Amino acid sequence: MFATFACTPEALVLLTSALLFALGAAGLLLRRNPMAMLMSIELMLNAGNLVLVLAARANNFVGAQAGALIVLVLGAAEAVIGLALALALFRRRSLTDADEPQEVSG
Amino acid sequence: MQEQLPYLIAGCVVALLSAFGVVLSKQPVHGAVALLVHSLALAGLYLLLAAEFVAIGQVIIYSGAIVVLFLFVVLLLPQGGREGAPGSARVLAAALGGAGMFAALAFAIVGTRLPASGPAPAGGIQAIGHALFGSELVPFELTTLPMLLAIVGAVTIWRRQEQGGA
Numbered sequence: 001m002f003a004t005f006a007c008t009p010e011a012l013v014l015l016t017s018a019l020l021f022a023l024g025a026a027g028l029l030l031r032r033n034p035m036a037m038l039m040s041i042e043l044m045l046n047a048g049n050l051v052l053v054l055a056a057r058a059n060n061f062v063g064a065q066a067g068a069l070i071v072l073v074l075g076a077a078e079a080v081i082g083l084a085l086a087l088a089l090f091r092r093r094s095l096t097d098a099d100e101p102q103e104v105s106g
Numbered sequence: 107m108q109e110q111l112p113y114l115i116a117g118c119v120v121a122l123l124s125a126f127g128v129v130l131s132k133q134p135v136h137g138a139v140a141l142l143v144h145s146l147a148l149a150g151l152y153l154l155l156a157a158e159f160v161a162i163g164q165v166i167i168y169s170g171a172i173v174v175l176f177l178f179v180v181l182l183l184p185q186g187g188r189e190g191a192p193g194s195a196r197v198l199a200a201a202l203g204g205a206g207m208f209a210a211l212a213f214a215i216v217g218t219r220l221p222a223s224g225p226a227p228a229g230g231i232q233a234i235g236h237a238l239f240g241s242e243l244v245p246f247e248l249t250t251l252p253m254l255l256a257i258v259g260a261v262t263i264w265r266r267q268e269q270g271g272a
Contacts, residue, residue, distance in 0.1 A: 049160075079261050
């Protein structure tokens with residue numbers, strides 16, 4: 001049953017995006033470098049985008065593609081803020097470990 | 107869509123392998139390059155799924171802007187931001203978290219009845235424009251708020267740490 005399921009193109013792409021999302025989640029838990037954690041978050045955003053594009057194709061609904069574009073823009077904004085925070089952390093205390101900071105102050 | 111299956115399989119394999127590269131690379135430079143390969147593979151998948159405009163947006167915004175931003179930040183890091191090996195507890199947590207997430211998603215996927223795709227939708231970019239400025243106008247305009255917040259926030263974080271570090 002599983003083999004026939006995985007052989008339709010839609011199921012293949014769906015399974016891939018589920019794997020990508022799980023990989024991103026695992027990477028977020030595994031890495032300590034804030035840069036690598038951000039990259040894992042980007043992986044998860046991309047996996048969600050893949051499902052949106054697949055849904056647009058399967059249901060013939062172009063609004064889902066517009067949604068994917070909006071996610072793309074939000075991902076860019078998230079990367080800007082995340083990288084600014086990571087860089088501030090690196091420069092100020094030369095930390096490359098997201099677990100180490102114990103306090104937040106201006 | 108069945109005739110595109112070999113290309114779809116190839117794109118999915120490249121995307122998955124490069125995602126492993128992003129997660130497992132010791133050095134952020136290698137991770138950023140793997141992220142570049144990953145985003146290009148996804149752009150190829152979007153092309154196969156008849157989403158040309160999203161594919162172009164992925165290449166320009168993602169490969170062109172976000173990954174290059176990552177590379178710039180890697181350049182500014184001390185020792186390239188290399189990190190030590192993760193402890194065994196962390197590896198266990200990541201394996202459990204990833205497996206649990208995949209189990210939940212696979213459970214949800216098996217329960218879905220995705221309709222088999224018909225012929226590719228016509229209209230292309232024009233249809234997306236109609237959707238963005240028609241039915242999806244409110245979410246589209248609301249993205250400007252996070253964009254503005256990101257710009258102001260990044261400048262504020264930078265100025266604050268310049269003043270504090272001086």
